[in-house]
Amino acid sequence: MTPSGRLALTASPLVAGALQALQRATGLPVAMGGPVSAGSRTLVIDQLRGTATGSLQHLRVDTGAGLGGKAVALGRPSTVIDYLNAQGITHKYDRAVAPERLRAMVALPVRVGASTRAVLYAATRDSITFGDRILRAASAVVARLERDIEVEEEVRRRVAAPPLGEHHDLRAELLAIAGSMHDDEARARLLEVCERLRPAEAPPGITLSPRELDVLRLVSEGCTNDEISERLGLLPNTVKSYLKHAMRKLDVSNRIQAVNRARAAGLLG
Template sequence: MGASLPHHAPVPERSSSGVRAAVGAPDELSDAQALDHAVAELVRRTRFPVAFGGLVLDGAIHVTSIHGARTHSLDGLVVEQARGLGGRALIEKRPRLAIDYRSARSITHDYDRAVLGEGIATLFAVPILVSGRARGVIYCGSWAEAPVGDVVARPAFAVADELSSELRIRDEVQRRLALARAMPGVSPALPAAAQEGLRETYAELRSISALVSDPAIRARLDRLEQRVAALSSDAVEPLAELDVRLSPREVDVLACAALGSTNAEIAATLDLKEGTVKSYLQSAMAKLDASTRHAAVVMARRAGILP
């Protein structure tokens, strides 16, 4: 490997504000905001000083989020497929690493002006795969040559997986919304197959959220859950007014029960003991004044707790 780049004179660290232009209403979290959160997490979790990333638009990676940069060299960067480190990661659908970016021979150097202009010596690129399709790439880098072992790779993969899950869920929500809007005005009720798919999506959202410890990600997942649940609100009779407050775990268990899952299957999905699942079900049934799990699900739907 060649020599690392000289250390730049210290200047204030900066975060890209370009993501603001890509968002709509404050209550509607965009894909760009999800990406920006992931890039910020890269800096926090990997301890690499600079991170950036972009989603794919018209076949190219458009970098919209930058955290920790000391210059403006990366601003507006657009990476074509198969070009540079990120372009290789995109088409190969696997992480790519350049410990000494300047002398790396396995990549093209179309973007040296941006990368070397920031003073980056080591660069690690991880593709964001959603349902087998590369949707973007996130990068983390250092201003001196640095090894990328488990300390960096594992948290970077975790961030990529979290972003992938969120984008996949957002895609499904948008698909359901589009389906609902396309329904003929004669009958607002969703077809049975669409309604069942909606409930499966909601249950999966709940199971994913239950395994996430990051409060910011949990909050975003909660908003998506609310949107999924709201899709069926116009397709049913007016909501029943019930003075009932179920715990998050009771809702998780009921959402799985609504799909016909057994206690054992619910326990496996939510990583709980079967006896714990039974306890949550009994508690939810008592609160909803229901004698069976089926009746509890029906009451929860009438109250707008479940889709």
């Protein structure tokens, strides 16, 4: 938790998951975003999907400047049909945008309470007018992210200082919250917190195959199944099979629990 009590969003899995959902929901090839500093002074674009260069990576956007800065200043989505020739925005960041050849773009502020926490962008290299379908789909992704941020901040607050003797009730409540979350990565992280609130006990005599251990080690590093597949030279279905067998042996129901149970059994370093 940051000193102000806000969730640190830089490279947050919540934002990363929202950008992936934004691409799927809108059908637009480029998505990017990042956190807004306390006081809504500066946006930093620190996550990119579908870009061809690094020209926008770590770009700092002042409130009121460019499309994202306009969205922060107004507190509502802003769009352009052709970024480099658009009226109604400043062109302070044209040199960063130009290498990507982005034209139509929407910037969506992520607001929790009275403050803007992040900005998500969806863009295309074509000059198009965004219809209601795209804007509704993008707004739905932002709404889910806002809810998930609220939930995670509340969870962190409660876990940081649970009332004495109430760990069991807290764990049950957190499991219920996890079941209501839309973001898969956020749900997995919350389930990991729940697992830490329960003493880790591994069934005796567990033996995992070398490949099962390889897969679990990469899961512990935050790798997706596709990333594990690529790193180990396995088919995605083979990775799923190893995970399924490992979870059955460890008597758990998800990958995060499998990692924790394997560690408790001394199987992972």
